[in-house]
Amino acid sequence: YGSGGDFKGFDPVDSGDVESADQVCRVYEGLLEYDYLTRPYRVIPRLAAALPEVSPDGLTYTFKLRQGVRFQDDPCFPGGRGREVTAEDFVYSFRRLLDPKLESQGDWIFINHVLGAKEWVQRGDHNAPLPGFAARDRYTLEIRLAKPYPQLLWVLTMPYAFVVPREAVEFYGANFRNHPVGTGPFRLKSWRRNYRIEYERNPTFNGQRYPSEGEPEDRAAGLLADAGKPLPLLDRLVDYDIQEYYTMWQMFLGGQLYSSGINKDYFEKVITPELGLSDALKKKGIRLYKVPNLVTNYIGFNMRDPVVGPNKKLRQAFATALDVDKYIAVITNGRYSPANTPIPPGIPGHTDRPYPYQYNLSRAKQLLAEAGYPGGRDAQGRPLRLTMIMPGAGSTDARQLADFWAEQLRAIGIELVVQQLTFAEYLRREHDGETQLFIAGWVIDYPDAENFLKLFYGPNKCPGVNATNYQNPEFDRLYEQIATMPDSPERTALYERMAQITLDDCVWALIGYPLAYGLYQPWFQNYKPHAFPYxxxxxxxxxxx
Structure with a gap:
């Protein structure tokens, strides 16, 4: 049993947020996936029969598909019986991801890399040929690149690249996002929006077994006890949409949920001063995991906004007014470290340079005056009011967080209006660029700093993943340079330089890097922390x- 939030639906092309990615991965699959137990992370075949053959120039990847893999049974197929997956299904799914009518935030994984993709999108004809994707025969898929793409295998693990059947898209039309038809381990049984999602084992799931190898400590941890057993190991899976932590906590204590985070108001009851688990929970067999997340939390500025976009001094004043240390102590119980660069620790490109906008109230007031708003008022004496969106409609925790940030800005004379939205509406507003400021966190998609830096690349602006609509010619030039570079000290140095450019321009007001505290029931087994767990x-x- 899990707990989830409201989300947009099950369409892989619209799986750019954590909640949607988590749900999509229950039902759909792609060519590759992460090896569950092995560290450092590596990709292994899933619907591919093997890793691809790569041409000497690094521009052509040839995948052989596993034979006999079927889409789940569904009324969209003749007779209701799912058919075999072929290379043409991947060509269709990849082209669909690039279809400009769908405005997928995931088109970045292909559009600037695959041969002919950008021109195909500009033509806007979904039926036109796209030379970068080809089915050479029923089980052979070829991907041709316009230039080397070191991250290609990583991005093919992402839900954006999962295979969907044309029959389901055409049969369900606009309602396709509510009727997932995949090859994955589970299939959707029922969905009551904003309450409950139930999955059941997919009876046609094909031929995957629990891994037989892992890290040296995995066997002692019991993580290899099920080696070789057919997957999935669960028959049924239920996600609840729970907005209030008290309800989640009571369900967890009652054994209805497999896991729970720890709300700040409960932290001292659950965690000892030595940051261990309380004796009461230990006696229940509950386990505590403390895991650094490859995540950067921040407040983003929309550069298209006429107030904050052209006024760097205003953005700097805003960032300098945020008492992040107080936030970490009061709101997170010390479960963050202050962010100093968009790239989190543990990823090449992160540095230990001091953050240029550390909390300094007098400096923030000075910057605000230099921005044209002395004391928080413009030249006509009107108060400066900024609007920030955040998810968490109806959530007490989200309200407390909104009040905290509003209080911080009030200290320098800025009135911060915080709009708490449903998660789906928040994502829509962010996707469409209907923001002035937005609070966000980027969860890394694959272990490469390029995944963070693409959030600042000009051509990725809304409706793409560059939700700030930032554009800097020097940054864009460097991004295009590193996009084809293999891992090297030279590339890492450029990553550091690019991150510094975004800091100089104050595109984000950085908050922190979270340390996740998770509680798990004793009856929940085979869990190993993973940066890409979907x-x-x-x-x-x-x-x-």
Missing amino acids: ANWKFYKVLPH
Whole structure:
């Protein structure tokens, strides 16, 4: 049993947020996935029969597909029986991701890399040929690149690149996002929006077994006890949409949820001063995991906004007015470290240079005056009012967070209006660029700093992943340079330089890097912390309890 939030639906092309990616991965699959137990992270074949053959120039990747893999049974197919997946299905799915009518935020994985992709999108004809994707035969898929793309195998693990059947898209039309038809370990049984999603084992799931190898400590941790067993290990999976932490906590204590985070108001009841688990929970067999997340939390400025976009001094004043240390102590119980660069620790490109906008109230007031708003008022004496959006409609925790940031800005004379939105509406506003400021966190998609830096690349602006609509010619030139470079000290140095450019321009007001505290029931087994966990539900199991 899990707990989830409201989300947009099950369409892989619209899976850019954590919640949607998590749900999509229950039902759909792609060519590749992460090896669950191995560290450092590596990709292994999933619907591909093997890793691809790569041409000497690095521009052509040839995948052989596993034979006998079927889409789940569904009324969209003749007779209701799912058919075999072929190379043409991947060509269709990849072209669909690039279809400008769908405005997918995931088109970045192909559009600037695959041969002919950008021109195909500009033509706007979904039926026109796209030379970069080709089915050479029923089970052979070829991807041709316009230039080397070191991250290609990583991005093919992402839900954006998952395969969908044309029949389902055409049969369900605009309602396709509510009727997932995939090859994955589970299939959707029922969905009551804003309440409950239930999955059941997919009876046609094809031929995957629990891994037989891992890290040296995995066997002692019991993570290899199910080696070789058919997947998935669960028959049924239920996600609840729970907005209030008290409800989640009571369900967790009652054994209805497999896991729970720890709300700030409960932290001292659950965690000892030595940052261990309380004796009361230990006696119940509950386990505590403390895991650094490859995440950067921040407040983004929309550069298209006529107030904050052209006024760097205003953005700097805003950032300098945020008492991040107080936020970490009061709101997160010390479960963050202050962010100093968009790239989190543990990823090449992160540095230990001091953050240029550390909390300094007098400096923030000075910058605000230099921005044309002395004391928080413009030349006509009108008060400066800024609007920030955040998810969490109806959530007490979100309201407390909104009040905290509003209080911080009030200290320098800025009135910050915070709009709490449903998660789906928040994502729509961010996607469409209907923001002035937005609070956000970027969860890394693959272990490469390029995944953070693409959020600042000009051509990725809304409706793409560059939600700030930032554009800097020097940054864009460097991004295009590193996009084809293999991992090297030279590339890492450019990553550091690019991150510094975004800091100089104050595109984000940085907040912190989270340390996740998670509680897990004793009956929930085979859990190993993973930076990219979305497809891992098939490995978990539940003991009788």
